[in-house]
Amino acid sequence: MSRIAYTNGQYVRQADAMVNIEDRGYQFADGVYEVIAVANGRLVDGEQHFDRLERSLEGLRMDPPCGRHILPLIIMQVLRRNHIVQGFIYLQITRGVAPRNFAFPPPDTASSLVVIAGRKNLPASLDMAQGVKIVTVPETRWSRPDIKTVSLLASVLAKQEAIDRGAYEAWFVDKAGTITEGASSNAWIVVDGKEIVTRPLGQDILAGITRQTLISLARESNLKVTERPFSINEALAAKEAFVTSTTAFVMPVVAIDDTQIGDGKPGDVAIQLFDAYRRYIDQATDGL
Numbered sequence: 001m002s003r004i005a006y007t008n009g010q011y012v013r014q015a016d017a018m019v020n021i022e023d024r025g026y027q028f029a030d031g032v033y034e035v036i037a038v039a040n041g042r043l044v045d046g047e048q049h050f051d052r053l054e055r056s057l058e059g060l061r062m063d064p065p066c067g068r069h070i071l072p073l074i075i076m077q078v079l080r081r082n083h084i085v086q087g088f089i090y091l092q093i094t095r096g097v098a099p100r101n102f103a104f105p106p107p108d109t110a111s112s113l114v115v116i117a118g119r120k121n122l123p124a125s126l127d128m129a130q131g132v133k134i135v136t137v138p139e140t141r142w143s144r145p146d147i148k149t150v151s152l153l154a155s156v157l158a159k160q161e162a163i164d165r166g167a168y169e170a171w172f173v174d175k176a177g178t179i180t181e182g183a184s185s186n187a188w189i190v191v192d193g194k195e196i197v198t199r200p201l202g203q204d205i206l207a208g209i210t211r212q213t214l215i216s217l218a219r220e221s222n223l224k225v226t227e228r229p230f231s232i233n234e235a236l237a238a239k240e241a242f243v244t245s246t247t248a249f250v251m252p253v254v255a256i257d258d259t260q261i262g263d264g265k266p267g268d269v270a271i272q273l274f275d276a277y278r279r280y281i282d283q284a285t286d287g288l
């Protein structure tokens, strides 16, 4: 069965979906995006994703393609037409189609909207049983990773370096020697006394939706969460480490740059948080 995508007002077979070669997303990576998990046919933390999308649009001084209340309607149509109850939505907005020019196009240029959906089993305990390896790479991204832009080249190169070195994810290290975040995930460690540490929000990291939900869930479970920068040395000496993202949920880290973390197995805190997050998703997407 062919997949159906939404592009600029039409639901079309994904194989037939076209982007104009003068779309500014194509020429300048002048666009923003969101990835949202779908469970039980519903969006996980949809409102938080739409809030972040609005912040990204504002950050790039870009007009939304439609009213905020329209986006969920389009997304649900795409899910319905693809018969997806579990998986992910990818949504991208660019500054539209105009003759190539660095400066913004005329104000009446419509933003482009693309929505695609994929069916996928959401992460289960088994997926995190082995844990994953991380490599560290210098922070080479621009100074606004808090804007979820499709301009992702530094992250693409970092992720490929991770894969080339047999790892799952790359953690960026800034000039001060602290970890900012992963190429496509937020970074966490667990230090003495089960204190959970993750970098505070700022312009230097993406405000992960999973990160925010997990902080709340951890605090509800009476775990101590501290939002502060942590160094690469602190990470190497940590009892546990893990990453969070919409697609991975909570993924335990068992090695960083070939240094074993803890006992080299997924840590108790990461497992506890993964279970709490799965329960949260089931509850949040259950019912009518």
Ligand SMILES: Cc1ncc(COP(=O)(O)O)c(C=O)c1O
Binding pocket: 035, 145, 181, 182, 183, 184, 185, 186, 206, 207, 208, 209, 210, 211, 244, 245, 246, 247
């Ligand atoms: C750079 C970066 N940090 C963090 C995240 C995690 O964000 P979220 O939990 O909203 O998926 C992502 C997700 O794609 C990301 O690309």
